[in-house]
Amino acid sequence: MGELTNFYNPTAVAIVGASKKPGKVGNSIVKNMIESGYPGKIYPVNPKDSEIEGLKAYPSVTAIPGPVELAVLSVPAAKVVEAARECGEKGIPYLVVITAGFKEIGKEGLDLEKELVATCRRYGMRMLGPNCVGMADTHTPINASFTRNSPLKGDIAFLSQSGATLIAILDWSRSVGLGFSKMVSLGNKGDLSEIEFIAEAAADPYTRVIACYLEDVADGARFLDVVREATRKKPVIILKSGTSQAGAQAASSHTGALAGSDLAYDTAFRQCGVIRARSLTELFELAIAFSRCPVPAGKRVAIVTNSGGPGIVATDNVEARGLTMARFTRETIDELRAGLPAEAALYNPVDVLGDGKADRYRFAMEKVLADPNVDSMVVLMCPTAVAQPVETTRAVVELQKQYPGKPILGGYLGGESMAEAVQLMAEAGIPCFTFPEPAIAAISGLVNYGQFREMPGDGNELSYPDVDKRAVKAIFYDVIRDNRLVLLGSEAAAVARAYGISAAPVSLATTPDEAVEEAQKMGYPVVLKVASPKILHKTDVGGVKVGLDSPEAVRRAFVEIMENVNLLLPEAVVYGIEVQKMMPKGTELIIGMTRDVQFGPMIACGLGGIYVNLLKDVSFRLARGLTRREIENMLAETKAYTLLRGYRGEKPADLPALVDAIGRTARLVLDFPEINEIDINPVFAYNQGLSALDIKITIS
Structure with a gap:
């Protein structure tokens, strides 16, 4: 203890x-x-x-x-x-x-x-x-x-x-x-x-089960460590009320804007195996289910009902919750066909019809539970004139004892006429609800917990012995000495390279001749960008020129950028012009980080480019305890994953390189808690490797 x-x-x-x-x-x-x-x-x-x-x-x-x-x-x-x-x-x-x-x-x-x-x-x-x-x-x-x-x-x-x-x-x-x-x-x-x-x-x-009503989590790091271990032993269900302030003040970056106020709790709970309830009702419906039911072997659900409407509602909820309707074997279907009226539905949901009495329910439930493709069963009953709720419930109780590994949950629609049957279900330890939806939600909770518990433990945080911490410290020292909190693009690219994150070559030039010299070192074409910590959206002020393929074009672009900035933002401090190697087009992604008050740095990855805030195709994970498997799951949650695997004949992207870049970003922000935000957008993902183009880093 x-x-x-x-x-x-x-x-x-x-x-x-x-x-x-x-x-x-x-x-x-x-x-x-x-x-x-x-x-x-x-x-x-x-x-x-x-x-x-x-x-x-x-x-x-x-x-x-x-x-x-x-x-x-x-x-x-x-x-x-x-x-x-x-x-x-x-x-x-x-x-x-x-x-x-x-x-x-x-x-x-x-x-x-x-x-x-x-x-x-x-x-x-x-x-x-x-x-x-x-x-x-x-x-x-x-x-x-x-x-x-x-x-x-x-x-x-x-x-x-x-x-x-x-x-x-x-x-x-x-x-x-x-x-x-x-x-x-x-x-x-x-x-x-x-x-x-x-x-x-x-x-x-x-x-057997831990249910919590929480308004905040004071020590997020310790919560993650302790609860991640606890959920391997027993289900933890949490109703979290209120919203976190994390992310609300972080709108200066794409990542901060995408991180909703309650996102950190969702992310933290998912990573440490907590089942999140959205209401007190759901909290205790889930707690009762975990208290009384075994964890099912899989997500295949069978429904037995005496009414088509509730059966359809339950089926819709099964799909909405990410569960699957069980597909019966040919033998089960043949047996159901032989023993049920010709009008009965046989293929799941099984409809024993409105005149179905206890014997017909028993027969259908026996065949359904015996099917190897069924992991759990929901029994729905409407109080028709000929229904036998008590007798049917006795059959449910007996069958539960015969199939202890398969959860059985009830959805007894009605009130007074169902009261005695509902009481029998409670006495037998079988969860019974008034409507189908909470029964399906309870099964979903059981299934999700079972999947989490079966996941192999991968508790080793990502480690990269080749990173250069001293180089990053030196860059941050120079930035702070210069009374700045926002790194220049060249500085941010240097930080990325120090941690093994592939970034497009970039140098800072203070004159047109220096810009030409740097461009010739890199090779044409190049991109020129204004270097000013006060200018976050450079294109809006004419601070970016692309596709420059000659010394003359570079000189002209340098002068034009400086004139544009002086005209539109005369008060902005300009450190020079960044010259960057223009990289070939790839799948545009974003890798970012925003720091949560309770749980620390949150890593984001998804579809990048100019539409990142519009499409919001981004998945989040906490950097603390992040593993390679979690990063892979994170990518798989996005629509961008379809593009990365190869879409309409395109070659697949280098997923291992992308996983490595995300992991190295997580390691960077854990090693340097003074990093407040990171936005790497876009990252071009290629068939081999990747390249970070625009990197923004803010420190505290």
Whole structure:
């Protein structure tokens, strides 16, 4: 259990701020501890009372005679730090701070929270909260919270950054018979956060699935490392509310403009195997499915229904979710044809018709589940006059036992007439929904997690021993010394070359004669571009001339560019004119990076050129933990991938060279955290190799 050993299973608990008065938080915590069946010792602490809820009360924590492993603090905010200090002197390893009035109220509260955290650090204590509801574990059992009731015993660990959400879910869960292994209100996450609790739940033998409601992730790098390991053991489902600020201020580059406010979380969750829920409803529909269903062997879904409409809706959702409709064997189809009415649909969805009773459902489901091409099954039922929901459900329950490796989910459309059957499904541990869509969504979650878990571990970050870090440091030093944050094109190209990223030759010239000299070294034709950190879109001011194939053309272009810039942007500082070798045309791509507040650098790759922001054919990955396989998957997600593989007779692009360039870009931004943004657009991908043409690098 690591950092949380005995947090959920302490030998003794002190409740600081315990109260005799009903309705007080301190009284509710004492009652919950007693009523939960907690087997250890409970010590109420209140200097004014000698007995609370039948338990001896103590004037202070230090007056408690024996050792204490957990203290729950419910005292006014102004007294919390002193109470925590007493707990530290007592040698208590864990605190749950219920009290509000910390960073959530502003600077004064933030300063108080910092003092509280510092006190915990001083005494080596770990703290949940402050400003939280508390925690409960049904297998200890313990309920160190002020919820109205204790959760039912189950195998779902629920972590919530919102206390009100946790309380509401607990109340709802009892009404539907949903159990939890543990529930944790994270509060302000002054010390312990979702990271420690996800790691603990992943190692907990009583937890099968981890469900989280989060509003932010404070330590993105550590989150990625810990959760990537946790999801290899158990499914982690997260509802992330709100939006990240990452990318919102990064509109100076194409990559920054493409990175939406919530994109970093999507990318992070996908890379570390988290299943992202989009609503509280979906969060618990997925949690229930993972709690009760096996992970299917594949994505082939069969549907058995007594109504065509819901069957079509389910089929549409199967395709929309990236699943496939199972194709039955010839033997299965022949058996279905022999045993079902002539009007029945046989080819998936299987429609047993509106007059189908339990025996017809049983027959169809038996044949479908026995088919080797079926990985999971959804049973849909409409309450027709002759339907037999209860009898049909009994058949479903029996078949589930016969085929334990194939998930069965229900979609029982209707209400009152389906209530008893729905209850039977719940008692048997079979997820049952009112409509087809959530059933298909649950199967999609199961399938996606299964695919992630089966992916071979490739945890080694990309390494390039041939990179020249000293050259990059020297370039950055010169840029900063020049009071600039934007690199010139020649400097950016030098950075790329230092990291083995193939870039078109480029040099800086300050006179027409220098430009001609550089052009002759490179060989014609060449391109001339104005070199100014203040001019991001050079073509807009006549700052680019292409296809120059003679000394005269270079001299003329040099003068014209300088005149254009002086006319349109007389205040711009111009460092000279960049002379660049004009490269042959290739497939135009973009490789970029923008830095996220929580998760660090995000790498982008996709279709480049002038239409990059219009088409937005770009895929993102976090640089941290990026592997070659992830880069290959990243490319495969784009429409540009079709062009790269060879389209309409064109030769395929050099994909290994492109993967290498993306990997080297990721290594560069990880090695140099001062890099704020990179845009390499376009990159010309060739049949052999590639060439970066226009490179923009911004440092902080």
